[in-house]
Amino acid sequence: AQSVSQHNHHVILSEAASLELGCNYSYGGTVNLFWYVQYPGQHLQLLLKYFSGDPLVKGIKGFEAEFIKSKFSFNLRKPSVQWSDTAEYFCAVNPVDSGNTPLVFGKGTRLSVIA
Amino acid sequence: EPEVTQTPSHQVTQMGQEVILRCVPISNHLYFYWYRQILGQKVEFLVSFYNNEISEKSEIFDDQFSVERPDGSNFTLKIRSTKLEDSAMYFCASSDRGGWQNEKLFFGSGTQLSVL
Numbered sequence: 001a002q003s004v005s006q007h008n009h010h011v012i013l014s015e016a017a018s019l020e021l022g023c024n025y026s027y028g029g030t031v032n033l034f035w036y037v038q039y040p041g042q043h044l045q046l047l048l049k050y051f052s053g054d055p056l057v058k059g060i061k062g063f064e065a066e067f068i069k070s071k072f073s074f075n076l077r078k079p080s081v082q083w084s085d086t087a088e089y090f091c092a093v094n095p096v097d098s099g100n101t102p103l104v105f106g107k108g109t110r111l112s113v114i115a
Numbered sequence: 116e117p118e119v120t121q122t123p124s125h126q127v128t129q130m131g132q133e134v135i136l137r138c139v140p141i142s143n144h145l146y147f148y149w150y151r152q153i154l155g156q157k158v159e160f161l162v163s164f165y166n167n168e169i170s171e172k173s174e175i176f177d178d179q180f181s182v183e184r185p186d187g188s189n190f191t192l193k194i195r196s197t198k199l200e201d202s203a204m205y206f207c208a209s210s211d212r213g214g215w216q217n218e219k220l221f222f223g224s225g226t227q228l229s230v231l
Contacts, residue, residue: 004157036222043119043224044158044206090158102148102171103220105158 002027004093006106013081013113021076021109023091032094033074034103035065039087047089050074061085086113117141121207121223128197128230136192136226138207147190148208148220149182151175158206164190197230204228 007022025031035047048059055067065076074091091106120139128134140147149161162172164182181193190209194201204227208220 044222046220092158102160102163102173104160105150107157 002093002095002104004091004104004106006089006091006109008109009107010110010112013111015083015113015115016080017113019076019078019081019085019111021089021091021111023074023076023106024072025074025091025093025104026072027093027095030096032096033065033067034092034094035059035063035074035076036090036092036105037087038090038108044090047076081111081113083113083115085111087111117221119207119209119221119223121205121226123226124224125227126229128228130199130230131196134194134197134228136194136205136207136228138190138192138209138223139188140190140207140209141211141221142188144209144211144221146170146210146212147182147184148210149192150206150208150222151203152206152225153200153203161192161205194228197228199230202228202230 003026005024033050036044037047038044047063048057048065050057050067058064063078065074067074088108088110090108092103094103119141122137126134147164150158151161152158160173162176162182163170167184179195183191204225206225207223210220
């Protein structure tokens, strides 16, 4: 079965620090990759996605992610975090060559940004 | 931006009771999903629904669970006899496309189910 690993359970950063959240998946075929964000008290929102093409994907609010196929990774990055980035971040994978397969989520990484 | 609406936001129930979680997907969407997130764990897929039938379900979605689209707007998840381990945040999602074309799932804000 496919699985998604997010290495960090809780990350604490100061404002303006750089962010990198790790995500690895276990699936040998073609995948679509997503990062979702859940702000406190709010619903899941799509942050960015990768389907094909340029492996460096830019999303909303200055976030980007890089797909490295050889490492089965899709790490999320932001050069300078803000207090408003405090949220839970979920990586998700959707295998594309196995029919109507739902998204498989990682356990999430909680990001706390302090002033 | 259109939204998926879930009610109630918080449901408390006694073990063994039946609960119905309600969702109003985005009006022109055809694919509907339920996911859940147990506190401290990952978001898990429960079931997908298309054309008035279940298209896929996970191992979690056993005989105690059922889904229904009773009218043109609502999509419900029923748990017949709740167990303590059913306590979780339940998310409804909808999309205008399914499978590998599923570019974007729109999620609701969730219903926190607490089974006592």
